[in-house]
Amino acid sequence: MSALVLHKPLLCRTHLHHKWAPDRTADGVRFTPCAHCGKDHTDVDKGQLRR
Ligand SMILES: [Zn+2]
Numbered sequence: 391m392s393a394l395v396l397h398k399p400l401l402c403r404t405h406l407h408h409k410w411a412p413d414r415t416a417d418g419v420r421f422t423p424c425a426h427c428g429k430d431h432t433d434v435d436k437g438q439l440r441r
Pocket residue numbers: 401402407408409424425426427428429
């Protein structure tokens with residue numbers, strides 16, 4: 391239970407827009423979470439572009 395989740399921006403909640411913040415793990419694996427809600431951009435890519 392995190393208060394941050396309750397403050398998720400409207401655009402995130404409606405999946406209209408996320409603030410992608412490219413980063414990489416200590417292992418060098420690139421990932422792009424949303425700076426606001428933490429959703430992983432790669433999840434979105436796979437779901438929308440790989441079909
Ligand atoms: Zn977001």
